Amino acid sequence: MAFENLLTTNEDGVFTITINRPDKLNALNKNTIAEIGVAVAQAVADGSVRVIILTGSGAKAFVAGADISEFSSFSEAEGMALAQHGHDVFNSIERSPKPVIAAINGFALGGGCELAMACHLRVAATNAKFGQPEVKLGLIPGYGGTQRLPMLIGRTKALELLMTADMIAAPEALALGLVNYVTEPDQLLPKCHEIAGKIKNQAPLAIAGIIRSVNAYYGDEPNSFGSEVKEFGKCFITEDFTEGTNAFLEKRQASFKGK
Numbered sequence: 247m248a249f250e251n252l253l254t255t256n257e258d259g260v261f262t263i264t265i266n267r268p269d270k271l272n273a274l275n276k277n278t279i280a281e282i283g284v285a286v287a288q289a290v291a292d293g294s295v296r297v298i299i300l301t302g303s304g305a306k307a308f309v310a311g312a313d314i315s316e317f318s319s320f321s322e323a324e325g326m327a328l329a330q331h332g333h334d335v336f337n338s339i340e341r342s343p344k345p346v347i348a349a350i351n352g353f354a355l356g357g358g359c360e361l362a363m364a365c366h367l368r369v370a371a372t373n374a375k376f377g378q379p380e381v382k383l384g385l386i387p388g389y390g391g392t393q394r395l396p397m398l399i400g401r402t403k404a405l406e407l408l409m410t411a412d413m414i415a416a417p418e419a420l421a422l423g424l425v426n427y428v429t430e431p432d433q434l435l436p437k438c439h440e441i442a443g444k445i446k447n448q449a450p451l452a453i454a455g456i457i458r459s460v461n462a463y464y465g466d467e468p469n470s471f472g473s474e475v476k477e478f479g480k481c482f483i484t485e486d487f488t489e490g491t492n493a494f495l496e497k498r499q500a501s502f503k504g505k
């Protein structure tokens with residue numbers, strides 16, 4: 247499917263989504279958010295895809311936030327509807343059974359930082375900058391930032407960043423545990439592909455079980471330890487479990503089918 251604001255590629259098990267509004271620093275208008283939801287659903291439904299990479303086009307920005315020009319005259323109800331739509335799409339990323347890696351190639355502000363935080367892994371280029379500057383606009387984050395930032399870096403620093411609107415650079419994001427790695431800009435996508443390469447050789451249903459179990463801890467299920475018990479049990483009836491254990495015993499590489 248052709249998108250207005252996204253570019254997508256599907257190569258060797260890796261589906262890459264590039265947000266493509268570089269003249270607006272890839273700001274998320276409503277249509278772009280909807281398209282991200284469609285692209286992620288398309289990647290999840292495609293049996294050839296094992297890992298999803300999400301990035302921004304141009305050298306300057308991953309995403310510089312929600313598109314401010316779109317909501318400047320919104321009512322309370324319109325604001326709530328905008329936030330709910332963002333939550334629905336960002337939750338679909340976090341709940342994707344296929345891992346989503348954010349390749350953060352510049353500014354990740356407001357909705358951009360929230361989009362990166364909805365992904366399972368984050369790799370930042372050295373020029374990346376993170377922040378939740380909504381208070382400067384008289385707003386709070388509306389795409390999960392007040393929830394995921396404290397989950398990822400802890401309440402103390404999250405409250406500071408949310409209330410001061412301070413921007414932090416990639417090394418501080420790494421020190422805070424907001425990102426997994428920092429690379430030179432030209433190594434950003436290669437690093438994401440290196441991580442994707444490790445994941446895509448693992449059993450896909452087990453990867454999906456890990457995502458569901460970790461999400462359970464972060465609010466998806468009231469009894470998250472119980473969720474792990476269920477997910478662990480489900481692995482035993484998969485062909486991939488038989489293949490994985492046989493491969494180990496036969497001292498060969500496993501070939502997983504996601505069944």
Ligand code: COA
Nearest residue numbers: 269270271273310311312313314315353355356357379380
């Ligand atoms: N919404 C809409 N448009 C945005 C945008 C956003 N969040 N962020 C950047 N843009 C647009 C600018 O309006 C400008 O468009 P124009 O050329 O038509 O005027 C273009 O992207 C380039 O941005 P510019 O501000 O000229 O780049 P800069 O290098 O001087 O500054 C930023 C970069 C990221 C510091 C600055 O764009 C910024 O502060 N953006 C808003 C960040 C924000 O508050 N995000 C949270 C929104 S809830």
